[in-house]
Amino acid sequence: MNLLDKLFEKSARRVAQNSSRRGMIKALGAAMVGGAAIPLLPVARAADGAPEAPLRPGEAGDPTSCDYWRYCAVDGFLCECCGGSVNTCPPGTEMSTITWIGTCRNPVDGRSYVISYNDCCGTTQCGTCLCQRDEGDRPLYRADKSNDVNWCLGSKSSIYHCSTAIVVGMAFEE
Protein backbone atom coordinates (compact mmCIF):
# COMPACT_ATOMS: atom_id res chain seq x y z
CA MET A 1 0.00 0.00 0.00
CA ASN A 2 1.52 3.33 -0.95
CA LEU A 3 1.18 6.73 0.64
CA LEU A 4 -1.80 7.69 -1.44
CA ASP A 5 -3.71 4.56 -0.62
CA LYS A 6 -2.96 5.03 3.05
CA LEU A 7 -4.13 8.60 2.99
CA PHE A 8 -7.22 7.58 1.10
CA GLU A 9 -7.87 4.94 3.69
CA LYS A 10 -8.05 7.66 6.29
CA SER A 11 -10.87 9.34 4.42
CA ALA A 12 -14.47 8.71 5.26
CA ARG A 13 -15.37 8.55 1.60
CA ARG A 14 -12.92 6.58 -0.45
CA VAL A 15 -13.06 7.48 -4.11
CA ALA A 16 -13.01 4.79 -6.73
CA GLN A 17 -9.57 3.41 -7.32
CA ASN A 18 -10.00 0.10 -8.94
CA SER A 19 -6.66 -0.19 -10.61
CA SER A 20 -3.11 0.18 -9.39
CA ARG A 21 -2.38 3.86 -8.95
CA ARG A 22 1.15 3.51 -10.24
CA GLY A 23 -0.08 1.64 -13.26
CA MET A 24 -2.69 4.26 -13.89
CA ILE A 25 -0.23 7.08 -13.54
CA LYS A 26 2.23 5.42 -15.80
CA ALA A 27 -0.40 5.06 -18.48
CA LEU A 28 -1.52 8.65 -18.20
CA GLY A 29 2.06 9.83 -18.05
CA ALA A 30 2.85 8.03 -21.27
CA ALA A 31 -0.13 9.70 -22.88
CA MET A 32 1.06 13.11 -21.71
CA VAL A 33 4.67 12.77 -22.76
CA GLY A 34 3.75 12.71 -26.40
CA GLY A 35 1.74 15.89 -26.13
CA ALA A 36 4.01 18.33 -24.41
CA ALA A 37 2.30 21.67 -24.32
CA ILE A 38 2.98 25.26 -23.44
CA PRO A 39 0.78 26.35 -20.55
CA LEU A 40 -1.05 29.65 -20.41
CA LEU A 41 -1.32 32.14 -17.58
CA PRO A 42 -0.91 30.69 -14.09
CA VAL A 43 -2.39 33.44 -11.98
CA ALA A 44 -5.44 35.51 -11.22
CA ARG A 45 -7.96 33.18 -12.81
CA ALA A 46 -10.62 33.27 -10.15
CA ALA A 47 -10.57 37.03 -10.17
CA ASP A 48 -11.79 36.99 -13.78
CA GLY A 49 -15.26 35.96 -12.65
CA ALA A 50 -17.18 32.92 -11.51
CA PRO A 51 -16.38 29.73 -13.43
CA GLU A 52 -19.03 27.98 -15.43
CA ALA A 53 -20.82 25.51 -13.23
CA PRO A 54 -21.87 22.60 -15.45
CA LEU A 55 -19.37 20.22 -17.01
CA ARG A 56 -19.22 20.53 -20.75
CA PRO A 57 -20.79 17.85 -22.91
CA GLY A 58 -17.45 16.90 -24.39
CA GLU A 59 -16.20 15.29 -21.22
CA ALA A 60 -16.39 11.84 -19.73
CA GLY A 61 -15.47 10.32 -16.41
CA ASP A 62 -16.25 10.68 -12.75
CA PRO A 63 -15.13 13.99 -11.19
CA THR A 64 -15.11 12.36 -7.75
CA SER A 65 -12.48 9.90 -8.95
CA CYS A 66 -8.79 10.72 -8.83
CA ASP A 67 -8.30 9.39 -12.35
CA TYR A 68 -10.69 11.98 -13.85
CA TRP A 69 -8.81 13.62 -16.73
CA ARG A 70 -8.65 17.15 -15.28
CA TYR A 71 -6.79 16.01 -12.19
CA CYS A 72 -3.54 15.15 -13.99
CA ALA A 73 -1.46 17.57 -11.89
CA VAL A 74 -3.57 17.89 -8.78
CA ASP A 75 -2.45 17.33 -5.19
CA GLY A 76 -5.10 17.85 -2.58
CA PHE A 77 -8.68 17.16 -1.52
CA LEU A 78 -11.13 17.21 -4.43
CA CYS A 79 -13.80 19.90 -4.00
CA GLU A 80 -16.18 17.64 -5.89
CA CYS A 81 -16.35 15.54 -2.70
CA CYS A 82 -16.52 18.50 -0.30
CA GLY A 83 -19.73 20.26 -1.24
CA GLY A 84 -18.30 22.03 -4.25
CA SER A 85 -17.61 20.73 -7.73
CA VAL A 86 -14.81 20.37 -10.20
CA ASN A 87 -15.02 24.11 -10.89
CA THR A 88 -16.77 25.59 -7.84
CA CYS A 89 -15.86 25.94 -4.19
CA PRO A 90 -17.94 24.51 -1.33
CA PRO A 91 -20.25 26.87 0.56
CA GLY A 92 -18.56 29.15 3.03
CA THR A 93 -15.13 29.01 1.42
CA GLU A 94 -13.28 31.47 -0.77
CA MET A 95 -11.60 30.60 -4.07
CA SER A 96 -7.92 31.48 -4.22
CA THR A 97 -7.02 34.09 -6.79
CA ILE A 98 -3.57 32.71 -7.51
CA THR A 99 -2.78 29.09 -8.18
CA TRP A 100 -0.85 26.50 -10.11
CA ILE A 101 -1.73 25.01 -13.47
CA GLY A 102 -1.45 21.76 -15.31
CA THR A 103 -1.87 20.69 -18.89
CA CYS A 104 -4.21 17.71 -19.17
CA ARG A 105 -5.45 15.80 -22.17
CA ASN A 106 -9.19 15.35 -22.50
CA PRO A 107 -9.67 11.80 -23.76
CA VAL A 108 -13.01 12.65 -25.37
CA ASP A 109 -11.74 15.22 -27.88
CA GLY A 110 -8.04 14.41 -27.74
CA ARG A 111 -7.12 18.02 -26.98
CA SER A 112 -4.86 19.28 -24.23
CA TYR A 113 -6.28 21.93 -21.93
CA VAL A 114 -4.76 24.23 -19.38
CA ILE A 115 -6.27 23.41 -15.99
CA SER A 116 -6.20 25.94 -13.16
CA TYR A 117 -6.24 24.22 -9.77
CA ASN A 118 -7.68 27.02 -7.67
CA ASP A 119 -7.77 26.13 -4.01
CA CYS A 120 -10.79 26.81 -1.85
CA CYS A 121 -9.86 28.45 1.42
CA GLY A 122 -11.08 29.56 4.81
CA THR A 123 -12.48 26.33 6.26
CA THR A 124 -10.36 23.59 7.75
CA GLN A 125 -9.13 20.75 5.54
CA CYS A 126 -11.95 18.88 3.82
CA GLY A 127 -10.14 15.65 4.58
CA THR A 128 -11.65 13.39 1.95
CA CYS A 129 -10.98 12.43 -1.66
CA LEU A 130 -7.28 13.15 -1.43
CA CYS A 131 -5.78 12.95 -4.89
CA GLN A 132 -2.15 13.28 -5.94
CA ARG A 133 -1.27 12.93 -9.63
CA ASP A 134 1.74 15.20 -10.25
CA GLU A 135 1.92 14.89 -14.05
CA GLY A 136 3.79 17.98 -15.17
CA ASP A 137 4.17 19.05 -11.56
CA ARG A 138 7.44 20.81 -10.87
CA PRO A 139 9.26 21.81 -7.68
CA LEU A 140 8.88 25.17 -6.03
CA TYR A 141 11.30 26.85 -8.42
CA ARG A 142 8.51 26.60 -11.01
CA ALA A 143 5.82 27.96 -8.76
CA ASP A 144 3.35 28.23 -11.61
CA LYS A 145 3.45 24.42 -11.94
CA SER A 146 3.99 23.46 -8.32
CA ASN A 147 1.26 21.78 -6.34
CA ASP A 148 3.36 21.73 -3.15
CA VAL A 149 2.52 25.36 -2.34
CA ASN A 150 -0.44 26.32 -0.19
CA TRP A 151 -2.08 28.53 -2.77
CA CYS A 152 -4.48 29.97 -0.21
CA LEU A 153 -1.66 32.39 0.48
CA GLY A 154 -3.46 35.14 -1.44
CA SER A 155 -6.85 34.65 0.17
CA LYS A 156 -8.42 36.25 3.22
CA SER A 157 -7.70 33.06 5.12
CA SER A 158 -4.67 30.90 4.41
CA ILE A 159 -6.52 27.78 5.58
CA TYR A 160 -6.57 25.22 2.76
CA HIS A 161 -9.84 23.32 2.26
CA CYS A 162 -9.91 21.64 -1.18
CA SER A 163 -8.85 22.02 -4.82
CA THR A 164 -10.83 22.66 -7.99
CA ALA A 165 -9.75 21.85 -11.56
CA ILE A 166 -11.02 24.57 -13.90
CA VAL A 167 -10.57 24.57 -17.67
CA VAL A 168 -9.11 27.97 -18.53
CA GLY A 169 -8.06 27.42 -22.12
CA MET A 170 -6.61 25.13 -24.72
CA ALA A 171 -2.90 24.44 -24.59
CA PHE A 172 -0.68 25.34 -27.52
CA GLU A 173 0.91 22.19 -28.85
CA GLU A 174 4.65 22.55 -29.26
Next chain:
Amino acid sequence: MKLTKLTFAISAAALLLGSYGCAPEAEQADTSHADHVAPAVEIVADPSLPPLPIETIGTVETLPERYPESWVLVDEVSFFKMSAGKIIVLDLLEEKPARRIKGMMDKSLIGNFVQHPTRNEQYIMESFHERGSRGKKFDVLAIYDKTGLNLIKEIFWEETGTDRLQALPERYSMAISGDGKLLFVANFNPAASFTVVDLDSHKILSTIATPGCVLTYPTGPRSVSSLCSNGSMLTTVVGSDGQLQSRQRIAPFFDTDTTPIFERPAIINGIAYFPSFTGTMHVVDMSGEVAQYRGSWPMLSEAEAADNHRPSGLSFTDYDDQGHFYTIMQADGAEGTQSHGGHQVWVYDPVAQRKVREIDLPNWGISLAVTRGDKPLLVVTNGELQLDVFDAVSGEYIQTISDIGSDTPLLIHKAL
Protein backbone atom coordinates in the same frame (compact mmCIF):
# COMPACT_ATOMS: atom_id res chain seq x y z
CA MET B 1 -5.38 23.20 48.56
CA LYS B 2 -6.30 21.82 52.01
CA LEU B 3 -5.88 18.14 52.69
CA THR B 4 -9.61 17.50 52.88
CA LYS B 5 -10.14 19.09 49.50
CA LEU B 6 -7.21 17.19 48.05
CA THR B 7 -8.64 13.92 49.34
CA PHE B 8 -11.99 14.76 47.79
CA ALA B 9 -10.33 15.61 44.49
CA ILE B 10 -8.45 12.33 44.40
CA SER B 11 -11.59 10.38 45.23
CA ALA B 12 -13.55 12.16 42.54
CA ALA B 13 -10.81 11.47 40.02
CA ALA B 14 -10.78 7.81 40.98
CA LEU B 15 -14.54 7.62 40.50
CA LEU B 16 -14.27 9.22 37.10
CA LEU B 17 -11.50 6.89 36.04
CA GLY B 18 -13.47 3.93 37.26
CA SER B 19 -16.56 4.98 35.40
CA TYR B 20 -14.56 5.15 32.18
CA GLY B 21 -12.95 1.78 32.68
CA CYS B 22 -9.53 3.17 33.51
CA ALA B 23 -9.34 1.85 37.06
CA PRO B 24 -6.50 -0.57 37.71
CA GLU B 25 -8.84 -3.54 37.83
CA ALA B 26 -10.38 -2.72 34.46
CA GLU B 27 -9.33 -5.23 31.83
CA GLN B 28 -8.33 -2.98 28.94
CA ALA B 29 -5.08 -4.14 27.42
CA ASP B 30 -3.11 -1.49 25.51
CA THR B 31 -2.08 -3.53 22.53
CA SER B 32 0.06 -0.74 21.10
CA HIS B 33 2.32 -0.86 24.14
CA ALA B 34 1.86 -4.55 24.80
CA ASP B 35 5.32 -5.02 26.23
CA HIS B 36 4.23 -2.90 29.20
CA VAL B 37 1.31 -5.09 30.12
CA ALA B 38 2.49 -7.20 33.02
CA PRO B 39 0.93 -10.60 33.63
CA ALA B 40 -1.91 -10.53 36.14
CA VAL B 41 -0.58 -11.06 39.65
CA GLU B 42 -2.76 -11.03 42.73
CA ILE B 43 -1.52 -8.36 45.10
CA VAL B 44 -1.99 -8.86 48.82
CA ALA B 45 -1.72 -5.61 50.74
CA ASP B 46 1.04 -5.52 53.38
CA PRO B 47 0.38 -2.67 55.84
CA SER B 48 3.71 -3.30 57.52
CA LEU B 49 5.56 -1.77 54.55
CA PRO B 50 6.78 1.84 54.99
CA PRO B 51 4.63 4.45 53.21
CA LEU B 52 5.68 5.73 49.83
CA PRO B 53 7.92 8.80 49.87
CA ILE B 54 6.30 12.16 49.14
CA GLU B 55 6.97 13.20 45.55
CA THR B 56 7.63 16.63 44.12
CA ILE B 57 4.90 18.24 42.04
CA GLY B 58 5.86 20.35 39.07
CA THR B 59 8.91 18.53 37.76
CA VAL B 60 9.35 18.76 33.98
CA GLU B 61 11.81 16.59 32.10
CA THR B 62 14.72 18.01 30.15
CA LEU B 63 16.82 16.71 27.27
CA PRO B 64 20.57 16.64 26.66
CA GLU B 65 21.94 19.64 24.77
CA ARG B 66 23.42 17.29 22.19
CA TYR B 67 20.80 14.72 21.30
CA PRO B 68 22.06 11.12 21.01
CA GLU B 69 22.94 9.85 17.56
CA SER B 70 19.92 7.58 17.38
CA TRP B 71 17.45 10.46 17.82
CA VAL B 72 15.54 12.12 14.99
CA LEU B 73 13.05 14.97 14.79
CA VAL B 74 9.93 13.94 12.91
CA ASP B 75 8.07 16.69 11.05
CA GLU B 76 4.42 15.74 11.50
CA VAL B 77 2.87 17.81 8.73
CA SER B 78 -0.64 16.97 9.92
CA PHE B 79 -1.99 17.19 6.39
CA PHE B 80 -5.53 16.43 7.55
CA LYS B 81 -5.51 18.99 10.36
CA MET B 82 -2.83 21.48 9.49
CA SER B 83 -3.26 23.63 12.58
CA ALA B 84 -2.09 20.67 14.66
CA GLY B 85 1.33 20.04 13.16
CA LYS B 86 4.27 19.28 15.42
CA ILE B 87 7.89 18.20 15.68
CA ILE B 88 8.36 14.91 17.53
CA VAL B 89 11.72 14.15 19.14
CA LEU B 90 12.13 10.40 18.77
CA ASP B 91 14.67 7.70 19.66
CA LEU B 92 14.87 5.21 16.78
CA LEU B 93 16.66 2.53 18.79
CA GLU B 94 14.41 2.51 21.84
CA GLU B 95 12.76 -0.89 21.92
CA LYS B 96 9.96 0.01 24.31
CA PRO B 97 7.29 1.88 22.32
CA ALA B 98 6.22 3.94 25.31
CA ARG B 99 9.76 5.28 25.74
CA ARG B 100 10.47 6.35 22.17
CA ILE B 101 8.98 9.84 22.31
CA LYS B 102 11.27 12.30 24.08
CA GLY B 103 9.24 15.46 23.55
CA MET B 104 7.26 17.56 21.07
CA MET B 105 6.95 21.11 19.78
CA ASP B 106 3.90 22.65 18.10
CA LYS B 107 4.17 23.60 14.44
CA SER B 108 1.07 25.26 12.99
CA LEU B 109 -0.10 25.36 9.35
CA ILE B 110 2.62 23.26 7.72
CA GLY B 111 5.33 25.18 9.47
CA ASN B 112 9.02 24.89 8.70
CA PHE B 113 11.77 23.68 11.01
CA VAL B 114 15.55 23.83 11.34
CA GLN B 115 18.05 23.05 14.10
CA HIS B 116 21.12 25.08 14.97
CA PRO B 117 24.19 22.83 14.74
CA THR B 118 25.88 24.24 17.84
CA ARG B 119 23.60 26.64 19.75
CA ASN B 120 21.03 25.34 22.19
CA GLU B 121 18.31 26.51 19.81
CA GLN B 122 15.94 25.27 17.15
CA TYR B 123 13.53 27.25 15.01
CA ILE B 124 9.96 26.78 13.82
CA MET B 125 8.42 29.15 11.28
CA GLU B 126 4.66 28.81 11.57
CA SER B 127 1.39 30.65 11.04
CA PHE B 128 -1.81 31.31 12.94
CA HIS B 129 -5.07 33.08 12.32
CA GLU B 130 -6.49 35.11 15.18
CA ARG B 131 -9.53 32.91 15.67
CA GLY B 132 -8.83 29.46 14.27
CA SER B 133 -9.40 29.73 10.54
CA ARG B 134 -10.58 33.34 10.80
CA GLY B 135 -9.10 36.72 11.46
CA LYS B 136 -5.72 38.23 10.79
CA LYS B 137 -2.90 35.86 9.90
CA PHE B 138 0.32 35.97 11.86
CA ASP B 139 3.53 34.42 10.61
CA VAL B 140 5.72 33.77 13.62
CA LEU B 141 9.25 32.52 14.09
CA ALA B 142 9.26 30.47 17.30
CA ILE B 143 12.68 29.91 18.87
CA TYR B 144 12.96 26.92 21.21
CA ASP B 145 15.79 25.63 23.34
CA LYS B 146 16.84 22.05 22.66
CA THR B 147 17.16 21.04 26.27
CA GLY B 148 13.78 22.12 27.57
CA LEU B 149 11.79 22.50 24.35
CA ASN B 150 10.81 25.82 25.88
CA LEU B 151 9.82 28.80 23.80
CA ILE B 152 12.63 31.34 24.08
CA LYS B 153 11.23 34.02 21.82
CA GLU B 154 8.61 34.70 19.16
CA ILE B 155 9.45 37.00 16.26
CA PHE B 156 6.48 38.31 14.31
CA TRP B 157 6.82 38.59 10.55
CA GLU B 158 4.67 41.66 10.01
CA GLU B 159 7.63 43.99 9.75
CA THR B 160 8.99 42.01 6.78
CA GLY B 161 6.00 43.06 4.67
CA THR B 162 5.74 39.59 3.19
CA ASP B 163 4.67 36.05 4.07
CA ARG B 164 6.74 33.03 4.97
CA LEU B 165 6.83 30.10 2.53
CA GLN B 166 3.92 27.77 3.23
CA ALA B 167 4.39 24.53 1.29
CA LEU B 168 5.04 20.86 1.90
CA PRO B 169 8.02 20.73 4.23
CA GLU B 170 11.53 21.21 2.85
CA ARG B 171 14.90 20.85 4.55
CA TYR B 172 15.97 24.17 3.07
CA SER B 173 12.97 26.42 3.61
CA MET B 174 15.16 27.77 6.41
CA ALA B 175 18.91 27.63 6.94
CA ILE B 176 21.60 28.56 9.43
CA SER B 177 24.44 30.58 7.93
CA GLY B 178 27.81 28.89 7.67
CA ASP B 179 29.20 31.06 10.46
CA GLY B 180 26.26 30.15 12.67
CA LYS B 181 25.29 33.77 13.34
CA LEU B 182 22.28 34.21 11.04
CA LEU B 183 19.04 32.43 10.28
CA PHE B 184 17.65 32.64 6.74
CA VAL B 185 13.90 32.11 6.30
CA ALA B 186 12.27 31.63 2.88
CA ASN B 187 9.28 33.81 2.01
CA PHE B 188 6.75 33.38 -0.80
CA ASN B 189 3.60 35.41 -1.45
CA PRO B 190 4.20 34.57 -4.42
CA ALA B 191 7.05 37.07 -4.68
CA ALA B 192 10.10 35.21 -3.40
CA SER B 193 12.50 36.56 -0.82
CA PHE B 194 14.23 35.55 2.38
CA THR B 195 14.45 37.20 5.76
CA VAL B 196 17.68 37.45 7.73
CA VAL B 197 17.48 37.02 11.51
CA ASP B 198 20.39 37.80 13.81
CA LEU B 199 20.76 34.91 16.24
CA ASP B 200 22.56 36.90 18.91
CA SER B 201 19.93 39.61 19.25
CA HIS B 202 17.03 37.53 17.92
CA LYS B 203 16.01 40.42 15.69
CA ILE B 204 15.17 40.69 12.02
CA LEU B 205 17.95 42.40 10.09
CA SER B 206 16.57 42.48 6.56
CA THR B 207 14.34 40.91 3.94
CA ILE B 208 16.04 40.41 0.59
CA ALA B 209 14.19 39.77 -2.68
CA THR B 210 15.17 36.76 -4.80
CA PRO B 211 13.10 37.40 -7.93
CA GLY B 212 12.07 34.12 -9.53
CA CYS B 213 14.25 32.08 -7.17
CA VAL B 214 13.22 30.12 -4.09
CA LEU B 215 14.51 28.33 -0.99
CA THR B 216 17.57 28.99 1.17
CA TYR B 217 20.58 26.75 0.60
CA PRO B 218 23.34 27.88 2.97
CA THR B 219 26.44 28.90 1.06
CA GLY B 220 29.84 29.88 2.44
CA PRO B 221 29.90 31.85 5.68
CA ARG B 222 26.96 34.23 5.06
CA SER B 223 25.44 33.60 1.64
CA VAL B 224 22.20 32.04 0.45
CA SER B 225 21.67 30.19 -2.81
CA SER B 226 18.24 29.74 -4.37
CA LEU B 227 16.96 27.75 -7.35
CA CYS B 228 15.42 29.80 -10.15
CA SER B 229 12.57 29.32 -12.58
CA ASN B 230 14.93 29.38 -15.60
CA GLY B 231 17.11 26.55 -14.31
CA SER B 232 19.79 28.82 -12.90
CA MET B 233 20.90 29.42 -9.34
CA LEU B 234 21.10 32.75 -7.56
CA THR B 235 23.56 33.36 -4.74
CA THR B 236 22.76 36.27 -2.45
CA VAL B 237 25.78 37.41 -0.48
CA VAL B 238 24.82 38.93 2.88
CA GLY B 239 27.09 41.43 4.58
CA SER B 240 28.14 41.36 8.21
CA ASP B 241 25.30 43.81 8.89
CA GLY B 242 22.77 41.33 7.54
CA GLN B 243 22.05 43.46 4.48
CA LEU B 244 22.29 42.60 0.80
CA GLN B 245 25.89 42.78 -0.36
CA SER B 246 25.72 41.32 -3.86
CA ARG B 247 23.87 38.90 -6.13
CA GLN B 248 25.62 36.34 -8.32
CA ARG B 249 24.08 33.87 -10.75
CA ILE B 250 25.06 30.46 -12.06
CA ALA B 251 24.04 30.05 -15.69
CA PRO B 252 21.07 27.72 -16.25
CA PHE B 253 22.18 24.10 -15.85
CA PHE B 254 18.84 22.36 -16.35
CA ASP B 255 15.55 22.91 -18.14
CA THR B 256 12.72 23.26 -15.67
CA ASP B 257 10.25 21.73 -18.13
CA THR B 258 12.18 18.96 -19.86
CA THR B 259 15.08 18.06 -17.52
CA PRO B 260 13.91 19.14 -14.07
CA ILE B 261 15.90 18.50 -10.92
CA PHE B 262 14.57 17.90 -7.43
CA GLU B 263 14.90 20.88 -5.13
CA ARG B 264 15.87 18.48 -2.32
CA PRO B 265 19.65 18.07 -2.31
CA ALA B 266 21.90 16.51 0.26
CA ILE B 267 24.64 19.00 1.11
CA ILE B 268 27.77 17.11 2.12
CA ASN B 269 30.80 19.09 3.29
CA GLY B 270 29.56 22.16 1.44
CA ILE B 271 28.86 20.31 -1.82
CA ALA B 272 25.20 20.12 -2.82
CA TYR B 273 24.04 17.08 -4.79
CA PHE B 274 20.80 17.66 -6.69
CA PRO B 275 19.36 14.55 -8.41
CA SER B 276 17.29 15.11 -11.53
CA PHE B 277 13.91 13.49 -12.10
CA THR B 278 15.53 10.94 -14.43
CA GLY B 279 18.71 10.18 -12.51
CA THR B 280 21.39 12.73 -13.37
CA MET B 281 23.26 14.14 -10.38
CA HIS B 282 24.02 17.86 -10.56
CA VAL B 283 26.80 19.09 -8.30
CA VAL B 284 26.95 22.62 -6.89
CA ASP B 285 29.83 23.73 -4.69
CA MET B 286 28.39 25.84 -1.87
CA SER B 287 31.51 25.92 0.26
CA GLY B 288 32.62 29.37 -0.91
CA GLU B 289 30.97 32.76 -0.80
CA VAL B 290 29.30 32.18 -4.17
CA ALA B 291 27.91 28.87 -5.41
CA GLN B 292 29.76 27.25 -8.32
CA TYR B 293 28.36 24.61 -10.67
CA ARG B 294 30.61 21.53 -10.81
CA GLY B 295 28.92 19.55 -13.54
CA SER B 296 26.82 16.42 -13.53
CA TRP B 297 27.19 12.65 -13.60
CA PRO B 298 24.85 9.77 -14.29
CA MET B 299 23.33 7.97 -11.30
CA LEU B 300 22.19 5.10 -13.49
CA SER B 301 23.84 2.50 -15.66
CA GLU B 302 22.49 2.10 -19.15
CA ALA B 303 20.49 -0.93 -18.03
CA GLU B 304 19.08 0.90 -15.00
CA ALA B 305 18.13 3.84 -17.18
CA ALA B 306 16.43 1.51 -19.63
CA ASP B 307 14.35 0.18 -16.74
CA ASN B 308 13.35 3.74 -15.87
CA HIS B 309 14.85 3.69 -12.40
CA ARG B 310 14.34 7.13 -10.94
CA PRO B 311 14.85 8.99 -7.67
CA SER B 312 11.42 9.54 -6.16
CA GLY B 313 9.64 10.51 -2.98
CA LEU B 314 8.65 13.46 -0.86
CA SER B 315 11.72 14.17 1.26
CA PHE B 316 13.88 11.33 0.05
CA THR B 317 17.55 12.39 0.13
CA ASP B 318 20.05 12.58 2.98
CA TYR B 319 23.67 11.78 3.83
CA ASP B 320 25.75 10.07 6.48
CA ASP B 321 28.89 11.30 8.22
CA GLN B 322 30.97 9.05 5.98
CA GLY B 323 29.96 11.23 3.04
CA HIS B 324 27.47 8.91 1.37
CA PHE B 325 24.40 10.18 -0.46
CA TYR B 326 21.11 8.31 0.08
CA THR B 327 18.04 8.42 -2.13
CA ILE B 328 14.83 6.43 -2.48
CA MET B 329 14.70 4.84 -5.93
CA GLN B 330 11.73 3.80 -7.98
CA ALA B 331 11.74 1.24 -10.76
CA ASP B 332 9.60 1.76 -13.83
CA GLY B 333 9.17 5.47 -13.15
CA ALA B 334 7.41 7.96 -15.39
CA GLU B 335 6.35 11.59 -15.57
CA GLY B 336 4.03 12.15 -12.64
CA THR B 337 5.57 9.53 -10.33
CA GLN B 338 8.42 11.74 -9.14
CA SER B 339 6.98 12.23 -5.66
CA HIS B 340 5.49 8.77 -5.15
CA GLY B 341 8.52 7.02 -3.62
CA GLY B 342 9.95 3.58 -4.28
CA HIS B 343 11.00 0.14 -3.07
CA GLN B 344 14.74 0.65 -2.66
CA VAL B 345 17.28 3.05 -1.18
CA TRP B 346 20.41 3.55 -3.23
CA VAL B 347 23.59 4.76 -1.56
CA TYR B 348 26.27 6.63 -3.50
CA ASP B 349 29.83 7.71 -2.98
CA PRO B 350 29.28 11.08 -4.61
CA VAL B 351 32.99 11.89 -4.80
CA ALA B 352 33.75 8.69 -6.67
CA GLN B 353 30.46 9.16 -8.56
CA ARG B 354 29.37 5.55 -8.08
CA LYS B 355 26.70 3.58 -6.32
CA VAL B 356 28.06 1.64 -3.34
CA ARG B 357 25.01 -0.33 -2.22
CA GLU B 358 21.29 -0.90 -2.58
CA ILE B 359 18.93 -1.44 0.33
CA ASP B 360 15.72 -3.27 -0.40
CA LEU B 361 12.80 -1.87 1.53
CA PRO B 362 10.22 -4.30 2.90
CA ASN B 363 7.59 -1.60 2.39
CA TRP B 364 7.05 1.22 -0.05
CA GLY B 365 9.22 4.19 0.95
CA ILE B 366 8.18 7.85 0.80
CA SER B 367 10.75 9.84 2.77
CA LEU B 368 14.02 9.08 4.55
CA ALA B 369 16.67 10.35 6.91
CA VAL B 370 20.09 9.06 7.99
CA THR B 371 21.38 9.64 11.50
CA ARG B 372 24.82 11.01 12.33
CA GLY B 373 27.78 9.08 13.75
CA ASP B 374 29.87 6.01 12.96
CA LYS B 375 26.89 3.67 13.02
CA PRO B 376 24.25 5.53 11.05
CA LEU B 377 20.63 4.47 11.03
CA LEU B 378 18.37 4.76 8.03
CA VAL B 379 14.75 5.64 8.81
CA VAL B 380 12.14 5.50 6.08
CA THR B 381 8.56 6.74 6.16
CA ASN B 382 6.72 3.84 4.61
CA GLY B 383 3.47 3.65 2.69
CA GLU B 384 1.59 2.89 5.89
CA LEU B 385 2.99 6.17 7.23
CA GLN B 386 5.01 4.31 9.82
CA LEU B 387 8.76 4.57 10.29
CA ASP B 388 10.95 1.61 9.25
CA VAL B 389 14.40 1.66 10.85
CA PHE B 390 17.48 0.01 9.32
CA ASP B 391 21.20 -0.25 9.91
CA ALA B 392 22.29 2.17 7.19
CA VAL B 393 25.53 0.30 6.52
CA SER B 394 24.35 -3.30 6.40
CA GLY B 395 20.78 -2.54 5.37
CA GLU B 396 19.55 -4.83 8.13
CA TYR B 397 15.98 -4.11 9.21
CA ILE B 398 15.77 -3.21 12.91
CA GLN B 399 12.19 -2.27 13.73
CA THR B 400 9.07 -0.41 12.65
CA ILE B 401 7.86 2.52 14.73
CA SER B 402 4.24 3.60 14.83
CA ASP B 403 1.81 5.03 17.36
CA ILE B 404 3.88 8.14 17.99
CA GLY B 405 1.05 10.63 17.62
CA SER B 406 1.81 11.14 13.94
CA ASP B 407 -0.44 10.72 10.89
CA THR B 408 1.68 12.20 8.11
CA PRO B 409 5.40 12.13 9.03
CA LEU B 410 6.55 13.38 5.65
CA LEU B 411 9.95 14.80 6.62
CA ILE B 412 12.48 13.47 9.12
CA HIS B 413 15.52 15.38 10.40
CA LYS B 414 18.57 13.73 11.89
CA ALA B 415 19.41 15.12 15.32
CA LEU B 416 22.38 17.46 14.91
